[in-house]
Amino acid sequence: MADFVHLHLHTEYSLLDGACRIGEMLDEAVRLEMPAVAVTEHGNLFSAVKFHDEARKRGIKPIIGCEVYVANGDRRNHSGTPGETANHLVLLASDMAGYHNLIKLVSAGYTEGFYYKPRIDKELLADHADGIIGLSSCLKGEVATHLCRDQASRAREAAASFRDILGANNFFLEMQYQGIDDQQVVNRGLPPIAADLGLPLVCTNDVHYLRQGDHHPHDVLLCIGTGKNVDDEKRLRYHGDQFYLKTPAEMAAVFGDFPEALRNTVAIAERCDVDLSGTVHRLPNFDVPAPFESPEDYFASVARDGFDERRPRLQALRERGALRHDVEQYERRLTYEIEMIRKMGYAGYFLIVWDFIRYARERGIPVGPGRGSAAGSLVAYCMRITDVDPLELDLIFERFLNPERVSLPDIDIDFCERRRGEVIEYVTRKYGRENVAQIITFGTMKARAVVRDVGRTLGMSYAEVDRVAKQIPQTLDMTLAKALAENPALGEMQRTTPQVQELLDVAQRLEGVTRHASVHAAGVVIAPAPITEFAPLYKKDDIVTTQWAMNEVERIGLLKMDFLGLSTLTLLHDAVDHIRRSTGETIRLDGIPLDDEKAYRLFGSGQTLGIFQFESSGMRETLRKAKPQRFEDLIALNALYRPGPLGAGVIDTFIDRKDGKEEIEYDTPKLEPILHGTYGVIAYQEQVMRIASDLAGFTMGEADVLRKAMGKKIASVMEAQREKFLTGAVERGLATEVARKIWDLMEYFAGYGFNKSHSAAYALLAYQTAYLKANHPACFMAALLTIERQNTDKVALYLGECRDLGVSVLPPDVNESEWAFTVTPAGVRFGLGAIKNVGDGAVESILAARRESGRLTSLNRLCEDVDLRLVNKRVLESLVKAGAFDGLCGDDAASGNGTHRRRRSAQLLAAVDGAIEHGSRRQRNRDRGQHELFGESEALQADGTAMRLPDVPSWTEGEQLAFEKEALGLYLSGHPIDRFRRELDRAGVRAIEALDQPAASATVAGIVSQRRDLKTKKGDPMAVVTVEDRGGRLEAVVFPEAFRKYGRLLDVDALVTVNGKLEIDEDAARLIVSEVRPVDALLSAAGRPLAIRLTAPPADRATLEALRSVFGRHPGNGRVALEIELRGQSPPLRVRARLNRVRVQPSDRLAEDVEKVCGKGALSWG
Incomplete structure (x- = not known):
């Protein structure tokens, strides 16, 4: 073994502090012939499994450790000055007992001791000391801190306390040297303490970056983490450039006077032996009811009972001549799947999934029809885990599960977004709160994002950084290296501008580094015992997650489930509820016919805003070209509308063949039944599997191996698979040349092929939403607007869609509106819950007042009946500005007399304070049992309906629209640009929502709704403004030259026409401004x-x-x-x-x- 082993090292999982990528660090360790290395993240074990596996691959012994924070006292005392409540301590797991103790320690740091940092304490350490080796750590260690303060006796006491907890052979005094004066003080003070207490010395380098030249990128990384600029003298920094992965010779040169400290690194490495190799599945226990003796028997019974429930549907299809496979084929497939699942030991897994889905369905929680390859399982269909008939759609079970797959089956479930938490809570109660947790996920610094982060830290202006970032294509898997290779302009900027060169050099070193931890959107772990028996826990914002991400959780054998919240399910549920309330018709989504003419007409028109998976502008354009006419077309389009097939022109081939513009030719008649549904195009992975099976004799399990190899382009596997396919195909009667041609066709398309099971399940959801939109547009749009009520951009877009559908949208009304958007005979009524500053409590108070007292007849009356702590001045003013009291303004206002409405609204806004005072007084009197004469307020007329209002000037139409925008976030009754729309159309000025293609020159008109003034690095002023018309909004960037000419015209609320270059990235558009004119100037010029x-x-x-x-x-x-x-x-x-x-x-x-x-x-x- 070498003369030195690194025992104190931080990777990128010491978030925004460590800069070592695990793979790069281990490759360097191999180059330096290091037999072992430790990773000791700050307070966590985020990287433990990944580090272990990558080290084992390279023949390096992984030492799993952590630099923990030890509280100065009780870990549960969450008070004190930040930075002074804990010291550092390096802990290494010497064996599996130590590894499990380390898991428990770092878990408690987050779940019990977190105060600015995840802290343990000495009491907890003593309880979990078995198998742990401790090092006294860096300058922030307790021993070092006392030595730096010239407190040698206290340093000795601290060292003695750790010796007593861990044992004299398990605690080492840690020497470091990176050229820091304080460290020299510590290094002089440690040997006497070691001699006095009989403790060994060890040397480390506290590695934070890989190479000496990485100190500057690491410094920038620290600034990103602390939000500071590199020029800030007072910021956190690591002094010098010595915190890198030094060679044994470099460490010997520094610590030559302490050979035992060097030798002890090797001795510790030899003592440490934690092996996590292999995966043992750890499924929670599922209790089966009597008389069943095993989960396998109960599983088979549930599956067969479920088939009996599905049987009437199959019989009805057979009677109509619409059943593609006879019932006997279903029964044979069911038996085959049951036996395969039992044989592979996954019966309990299916029961667990079936149980929580059954719970959801019994409580009316919407469940999706399926997702992923699980939709190919008949067992899943029979157990109501999915709602997609796999035989009817030619879906393959082996794409989901086969003997060649060694991992657990993966069943991801979509639930109603609003009620997903109820299902997770059920699972938590059933299997034990300590046994269930959500899963962590890590965000990394992608190409554009890292350029922006680094540029900001280097003190570059927004404009300069933006100019560079915009040169990086926003495509899948884009890297800075690829961007430089593909875009000569970016390379030119790097070569000619020193600051851009520094920006890109640093950004490339930090690209891909882990930036933050968050909660996975769907992942939940269910363990057979407390999770800390298997994995460490992390806690943030009261949400407990594993410290390991999805792949690592599965790697160690824990059951991972995806409980996805899908707003489309909420939308479908709410739309069906609106239909029932407004028409009395009860719609069963699983009973919707899949051949509805209106639904396909909607798809063919591209009018699919709000339709799941079919909403983007590009997809809408594709639909207009493709004109889908059957459900299979929707499955194919959903599969093909992805970057790969789009870039290769596959979708155009599909459309041309569908329309008869291109002839469909099959190299062998055996391909026709496999590819006829997609007009001879290989669109699905399942088609590749079917070709391998039917033409070359592959088993479906073998075909799945081929499918994976083709999709991932695994060359070592592909050549053997090719020979096997060609041999099998020729043996079954194909000519060699034909077999080769088919292989080439498979290889070409397999890189783009999509999972048909997933596409089919999601196409079904899309069809259901389109069916409801086409046949019940008002009900559908009311549900959609409610779901998107907080996204004013989308609400504005969908209001335009309502107009196109002929659905009127009525303003909010304190007497007519509910919390949500609702359906009335006159159209969709705006919901009170969508008004800004009107919280749920205020809405409920208003609704309760209506239930209790009937129709609200005045502002005073409302203030008498509501809880004024909830319905306060801010709420009332927002209601007035939103037009929610217009219904109280008399017949003139109700019939559209805008002048009268604006005057009454102005009066009501001025009357709010008086109404609140009146309401408070009436409520106080009522509470005291006092009543005013005749039971009415003196502010009411004799009929009790009208109140005297202040005499104030009427709002102008512009003021009314501005108030409406303030309260609703959008213009509802009109838009300031509306009066000029006809003239703008004549001038060729397009509506913002119609801008769906990049253009060298485009002109829009609207109101400036937002403006952000900025400065370039040179100090030149520029701005980013938002321009909006009735149907949409657009970001416009005004660089210095244009700003000098037109900045004065771009005040908020100005009506302008803006011309410039239109850029569109992933459906987001922005305009690079070249000219601005007032709208009225355009009209004068006309x-x-x-x-x-x-x-x-x-x-x-x-x-x-x-x-x-x-x-x-x-x-x-x-x-x-x-x-x-x-x-x-x-x-x-x-x-x-x-x-x-x-x-x-x-x-x-x-x-x-x-x-x-x-x-x-x-x-x-x-």
Whole structure:
């Protein structure tokens, strides 16, 4: 063994502190001929399994350890100054007992001792000391801290306490040296303590990065973690460049005077022996009811009983001549699957899944029809784990489970997003709270993200970093190396700009490094005993997870389940509920016909906003081309609309063959039954398996091995598989050349092939949503708007979809609205829960007041009946601004008289304080048993319905829309740009929602809703603004040159037209601004006069004088024409007169002033 072994090392899993990638570090250890190495993350075991397995692959002994935080006192005392409540201590597992104790220690650090850091204490360490070797750690260790403070006696006491806990042979005083003065003090103080207490010395280097030259990227990484700039003198930093993986010779050069400290690293490594090789499945126990004696027997019974429940459907299909396979084939397939599952030992697994799905269904929690390869199992279909008939859709069981697969079957389940937690809670109760946890996941620094992180830390401006980041394509698996190879412009920036060179050099060193830990969206572990018997725990925000990610959890044999929350299931449930409430019709989703003409017409039109998996602009365009007419088409499109097939033109081939534009040819008639459903295109992995089986005699298990090898392009396996396929195909009658051609076809398409089982299950969900949208649009849109109520961008988009569907959207109303969007005979009513600042408690209080007192007749009456702690001033003002009181404004407002509505709304907003005071007084009196004369307030008229309102100026139309936007996050009753839409259309200005393709020049018009002022590195001003029209919003970037010209025009609430280069990435669009103009300037330039229509009467002198005054307030270059209608004639006579001496500046305010004088709709352009 070498003369030195690293025992104190941090990988990237010491988050935003360690910069060593595990693979790179181990490769370097191999190069340096190191026989062993330890990994000691800060307070966690995140990397333990991955490190262990990668080290074993390379023939290096892995030493599993952790640099823990030891509390200065009781770990459960969560108080004190951050940074002074704990010291560091390196712990190494010498054997399996120590490994399990280490798991328990780091778990308790998070679940019991977390206070800024995950802390243990000496009491806990003593309880779990068996098999543990301790090192006194770095300058932040307890012994070193006292020595640095010239407290030698306290340092001795600390060392003695660890000796007593761990044993004299198991605690080592740790020497380091990276050129830091304090470390020299510690190194001088440790030998006397060692001699006095009989403790051995050991030397380490506290490795945080791989090579000496990595100190700068590591420094940047620290800044990313602390949110600091590298130029900040007061920030956390590691002094010097010595925290790297030094060679044994380099360590000997530093610690030559302490040979025993060097030798002890080797001795410790020899003592440590933790072997996690092999996977033992650890399934929780499933209790079976009497009279069944085993899970296997109960499983078979449940599966067969489930088939009996499915049998009537099969018989009904057979009677209609629609059953593709006879019932006997189903029975044979069922028997085969049951026996295979029992033989492989997975009966208990299926029962566990069946049980919690049954729980969900019994409680009305929506469950998805399936996902992944499990949809190919008839057993899963019979047990109601899935709702996809695998025989009807030619799905393959072996794609899911076969003897060649050594891992546990993987059944992922979709639940209603709103109620998923109920199922997890059921599982937690059933198997024990200590036995169930969610799973951690780690986020890494991707190509664009790491450039932005590093650029910000280096002090570069947003504009400069953005310019570089935008040169990195947003494609799957993009890396900085690939971006530099594919984009010459990026390479040129790197070569010619020193700052960009530094940015990219550092970013490439940090690219892919783990950045943060979070909770996996769906993963849950169910263990047969407390999870800390098998894996460490992590806790954040009161959520307990494993410290190991999905792959590592499965690797050690724990049962991992995916409980996915899918909003589409919530959408379907709510839409069906709306249909039942509004029509009385009860729809069973599993009874929807799969040949509904309206549904396919919807798909073919591309009107699929809100349709699961078919909503993106690219998919909508594909649907318009493909015009799907059967369910199989939807399965195929869902499978083919992915980067690989799209890039290879496969989807175009599919469409052309479907439409008869390209002939379908089969190299052998044996391919026709396999590929006819996809018009001769290999779209699915299952088709590759079927070809291998039917044409070359592969078993389905062997075919699955081939499918994996092709999909992952495993060359070593592919050559042997090729020879096997060619031999088998020729033996079964194919010519060698034909067999080779088919192999090449399989190899080409297999890289793009998708899991048909998954595609079929999700196509079914898509079809169900489309069926409801096509046949019950109002109910569907009400459910969709409720689900997306917090996403104002999507709500605005879906409101436009409502208009296209002919569904009216009614404003919120305190008497008519519920919490959610609801369906009425007149359309969809806006929900109170979607109004900003109106919380769930406030909504419930209003609804309760309605239930208790009936219709609310005034603002005062509402304040009398609601809980004013919940329905406070902020809530009431938001309700008024949202138009929720318009229904109380009398018949004029209800019928659309905007002037009256705006006046009453202004009065109600001014009356809020008085109404709250009135309501509070009435409630106090009511509580005291006092009643006012006649039981009514003095603020009410005799009929008890009207209240006296303050005399305040009316809102303008612009103010009303602005308040509406403030309260709803969008414009509902109108939009400031609406009055110019006709003229903008004539000028070729497109609606924002119609922008779906990149363009060198594009013009939009709208209101500036947000503006963020920035500066470049040179200090030049620029801005990022958001422009929105009625149907959408768009980010526009105004770089310095454009900002100098047009920045003054881009104030918030300005109405503008913006021209520039349109960029679109993954359905997100943004405009690089080249020109900005006020909307009214565009209209003036069009040369069309402002036309004002009057009737005579009342086109009297007073009206004309009022108009003259308006014109005087808005001087400009726009021409004006009057159209006067003389109603005394029959038919009425219209007279048009151009006012040659009058010139005005067209604007929103001018339009409002004219309409105040002449009435709504009196003004137009033309």
